[in-house]
Amino acid sequence: MVEVESGSEQSGFVSGSNLAHVKGTAEPALEDITISSFLARTVSRHGNRDACIFSEFGERWTWDQLAQKVDQLSAGLLALGIYKGDRVGIWAPNRPEWVLTQFATARIGAILVNINPAYRRTELEYALAKSGAKALITAETFKTSNYLEMLQDLAPELTSCRPGQLAAARLPSLKSVIHMGNDEVDGMFRFKDIVMQDNAGQRARLDAIGRMLSAVDAINLQFTSGTTGSPKAATLTHRNVVNNARFVANSMRLNHKDRLCIPVPLYHCFGMVLGNLTCVSTGSTMVFPGEVWRMLKAQQSPPWKTSRSQVSLPGPCPGMATGMPVSFLNLASAGPGISSRRRSISFQQDFLLWVSTKVIGSVYGHPTGQNGCLLNLPQRVSAPYW
Numbered sequence: 001m002v003e004v005e006s007g008s009e010q011s012g013f014v015s016g017s018n019l020a021h022v023k024g025t026a027e028p029a030l031e032d033i034t035i036s037s038f039l040a041r042t043v044s045r046h047g048n049r050d051a052c053i054f055s056e057f058g059e060r061w062t063w064d065q066l067a068q069k070v071d072q073l074s075a076g077l078l079a080l081g082i083y084k085g086d087r088v089g090i091w092a093p094n095r096p097e098w099v100l101t102q103f104a105t106a107r108i109g110a111i112l113v114n115i116n117p118a119y120r121r122t123e124l125e126y127a128l129a130k131s132g133a134k135a136l137i138t139a140e141t142f143k144t145s146n147y148l149e150m151l152q153d154l155a156p157e158l159t160s161c162r163p164g165q166l167a168a169a170r171l172p173s174l175k176s177v178i179h180m181g182n183d184e185v186d187g188m189f190r191f192k193d194i195v196m197q198d199n200a201g202q203r204a205r206l207d208a209i210g211r212m213l214s215a216v217d218a219i220n221l222q223f224t225s226g227t228t229g230s231p232k233a234a235t236l237t238h239r240n241v242v243n244n245a246r247f248v249a250n251s252m253r254l255n256h257k258d259r260l261c262i263p264v265p266l267y268h269c270f271g272m273v274l275g276n277l278t279c280v281s282t283g284s285t286m287v288f289p290g291e292v293w294r295m296l297k298a299q300q301s302p303p304w305k306t307s308r309s310q311v312s313l314p315g316p317c318p319g320m321a322t323g324m325p326v327s328f329l330n331l332a333s334a335g336p337g338i339s340s341r342r343r344s345i346s347f348q349q350d351f352l353l354w355v356s357t358k359v360i361g362s363v364y365g366h367p368t369g370q371n372g373c374l375l376n377l378p379q380r381v382s383a384p385y386w
Helices: 035-046 063-080 096-108 121-131 147-154 156-160 191-196 200-212 238-252 269-282 295-300 344-355
Strands: 002-004 022-024 050-054 059-062 087-091 111-115 135-138 176-179 218-223 233-237 259-261 285-288
Touching: 035 063, 035 096, 035 238, 035 269, 050 063, 050 096, 059 063, 063 096, 063 191, 063 200, 087 096, 087 121, 096 111, 096 200, 096 269, 111 121, 121 147, 121 218, 121 233, 135 147, 147 156, 147 176, 176 191, 218 238, 233 238, 238 269, 259 269, 269 285
Parallel strands: 050 285, 087 111, 087 135, 111 218, 135 176, 259 285
Antiparallel strands: 002 022, 050 059, 218 233
């Protein structure tokens, strides 16, 4: 429902009007809840239903299994000395470990630092130093990037230190590096070793820690693109991302019978919030086609079945149909009739023709805007830059 300031014809967005101000409904109200409580509520309702499907890795978890794995990793991080407010970097494409790390850090109040998988040495150093990350969870490689080599260049002290006792001149805050591979690497933990550090004593602390967390605590740092200067670390809270996910799920009319394909990168809010947490909101199943988006392969042999389809396209920002002036890459392969033009308006016209969409948006939730865009003026739910 959209409330218009004065009389005018209304269809989706306000049409036939020169009004600049449209006010959306205030219901449902914002909810003050932490991510761990948000997840626990869904687990209690849909425990034996599918929560995650990782097609490329051949893994499928129910909500009960996801909660158990999250608690194992949470306890392992506590054993490593990661506590509330500590920053934990995640540098990897879409993998099962990414999802577990997202929920495990929230479980203990640590702040997850999203690091773009495309970052090189200089960008990685900046992100780790800016956030003051105490630990980094990393893939071994991605495409042409060798993550472990880049880390060893930035912190040569890794080759001579014990895991968890790093003292790097260029990264003084970083103490632990955790890699997702199977081989032993000097100065680093393996991800599976951290999970195996789970013990009854650490597990028993989790619920008590959860009761000490607040919905307004910082829980996630996401770096801007740095177009007009050095990247800034946007600080997100439990309240911020949980309510964003709730409103998106409501607008998409998702329910626990739906399965949502999440091909977009998890390091971006599109993946970890509008994908993962939106599914948590309703008990929908998260479906990850692979580490990266391979649209043709996913179309030819979809690993999921659903009665309703959700359309996702590759790109750095989820504003494709909201009028936000962003540039999208690789549009030529996105679908029939879509050219490789970079102007967002031309792209939207092609996109809407392709999917036969008549209504492109509604007033909801808490998005931001720029000149020429729909700009919502919501209650304040975000925190200052880190």
